[in-house]
Amino acid sequence: MNAFLTLQRLRAMLAALLLLALLPRMAPAAVPNKDAVPAYAEEQTILQTEKDVREPGWGTAASGKVHIDRHFLGQYGSSEGNVILQRGGNTWRTLRNGPIATVSGVLLLVVPLLILGFYLTAGPARLAEPESGRSVTRFSSWERTVHWATAISFLVLAFTGLVILFGKKLLLPWMGAEVFSWIAIISKYLHNFVGPLFILCSVLMFFTFLDRNFFNRRDWQWVKAGGGLASHKHVPAGFFNAGEKLWFWGGVTLLGLVMSISGLILDFVTFGQTRFVLQMANFLHLGGATLYMLAAMGHIYMGTLGDPHAYRAMRYGSVDETWAREHHEYWLAERKDTQG
Numbered sequence: 001m002n003a004f005l006t007l008q009r010l011r012a013m014l015a016a017l018l019l020l021a022l023l024p025r026m027a028p029a030a031v032p033n034k035d036a037v038p039a040y041a042e043e044q045t046i047l048q049t050e051k052d053v054r055e056p057g058w059g060t061a062a063s064g065k066v067h068i069d070r071h072f073l074g075q076y077g078s079s080e081g082n083v084i085l086q087r088g089g090n091t092w093r094t095l096r097n098g099p100i101a102t103v104s105g106v107l108l109l110v111v112p113l114l115i116l117g118f119y120l121t122a123g124p125a126r127l128a129e130p131e132s133g134r135s136v137t138r139f140s141s142w143e144r145t146v147h148w149a150t151a152i153s154f155l156v157l158a159f160t161g162l163v164i165l166f167g168k169k170l171l172l173p174w175m176g177a178e179v180f181s182w183i184a185i186i187s188k189y190l191h192n193f194v195g196p197l198f199i200l201c202s203v204l205m206f207f208t209f210l211d212r213n214f215f216n217r218r219d220w221q222w223v224k225a226g227g228g229l230a231s232h233k234h235v236p237a238g239f240f241n242a243g244e245k246l247w248f249w250g251g252v253t254l255l256g257l258v259m260s261i262s263g264l265i266l267d268f269v270t271f272g273q274t275r276f277v278l279q280m281a282n283f284l285h286l287g288g289a290t291l292y293m294l295a296a297m298g299h300i301y302m303g304t305l306g307d308p309h310a311y312r313a314m315r316y317g318s319v320d321e322t323w324a325r326e327h328h329e330y331w332l333a334e335r336k337d338t339q340g
C-alpha cells in the first residue's frame with residue numbers, strides 16, 4: 001500500500017516537473033505579449049519578419065534593448081553584426097536629418113550668395129597695365145591633368161553627396177519615387193566608386209604642388225593687404241599667394257584627409273566597424289564636406305569670375321606677362337632669374 005502511494009506520488013511529481021519544463025515554451029504562444037521581452041536577446045525576443053518590426057514589441061526594442069535576428073547572426077564581419085537596433089542610431093538620425101542638414105544647407109545657400117554680392121560690388125580682378133602679348137608658362141600639362149582630375153572627381157562627389165544628403169527631402173517630393181530612386185542609386189554608386197579615385201588624385205595633387213606651398217615671410221604682406229581682392233591694389237606674391245596656400249593646406253590637405261579617412265570608413269564597412277564608429281565617421285564626413293564645399297566655392301570663384309586670367313592659366317597652362325607681374329611678381333622675377 002505504502003509502496004503504491006509512493007509510486008503515485010512519484011508519478012505526480014514527474015508530471016508536475018514535465019509541465020514546468022514545457023510551460024515556458026507554451027507560454028509565448030498562448031499569451032503573445034511582445035512588450036514583456038527580457039533585456040537581452042533570448043529565444044522569445046527574436047524578431048524575424050518585417051511584420052514583427054512594425055508590431056508594438058518593436059517599441060520595447062527601441063528602448064535600447066538588444067535584439068537578435070537569426071538571419072543576421074554571424075553574417076557580417078562587424079563585432080555587433082547580431083544587433084539590429086542600436087539606441088545611438090536614433091540620436092544619429094535625428095542629428096543628421098535635423099540640425100546638421102539644416103546648418104549645412106543654410107551655409108551652402110548663403111555663402112554663394114555672399115560671393116555673388118562680393119562680385120557685384122568689387123567686380124573681377126583688373127589689370128592695371130595692358131596685356132603685353134608675351135606669354136609665360138605657368139602650369140605643365142601634368143600639373144593641369146592632376147588639377148582637373150581632382151576638380152572633376154570633387155565635383156562628382158559634391159553633387160552626388162548632396163543628392164544622398166538632401167535628395168529625399170528636396171527631390172523625392174518633386175520628381176516622384178520612380179525617377180528619384182534611379183538618381184539616388186546612381187549617385188550612391190558614383191559616390192562610392194569616385195571616392196577612392198579622388199583620394200588618389202588628392203595624393204598626386206599634394207606631391208605635385210607641395211614645393212610651392214610653404215609659407216614664408218612675404219605671405220604676411222599679402223594677408224595684411226587682403227590680397228588686394230577688394231581694393232584691386234597690386235600686392236606682390238610668389239608662385240602661389242597666401243590665399244592659395246591656405247586652400248592647399250586647409251582644403252586639399254586637411255579637409256582632404258578628413259574626407260578620405262571618414263569616407264573610407266563609410267565605404268568599406270566589412271572591417272568590423274561598429275555602428276558608433278560609422279555614425280561618428282558620418283558626422284565628420286558631413287562637417288568636412290560642408291567646409292570643403294564652402295572653401296571650394298571661394299576657390300572656384302577666384303579661379304573663374306573673380307580672375308579670368310587665373311582660369312586661363314589652369315586651362316591652357318600659360319598667362320600673359322603683365323598678369324604674372326601684377327599677381328605673382330616674385331615668381332616672375334625669380335623665373336626670369338632662373339631662365340638667365
Ligand code: HEM
Pocket residue numbers: 096154157158160161162164165166188191192194195196198199259260262263264266267282285286289292293
Ligand atoms: C571631398 C569630397 C567629398 C564630398 C564633398 C563628399 C560629400 C558627401 C556627402 C554630402 C555625403 C552624404 C552624407 C549623408 O547623407 O549623411 C557623403 C556620403 C558618403 N561619402 Fe562622401 N564626400 C567626399 C569624399 C568622399 C570620399 C573620398 C569617399 C570615399 C573614399 C566618400 C565616401 C562616402 C560614402 C561611402 C558615403 C555614404 C554613402 C551612402 O550613404 O551610401 N566620400 N559624402
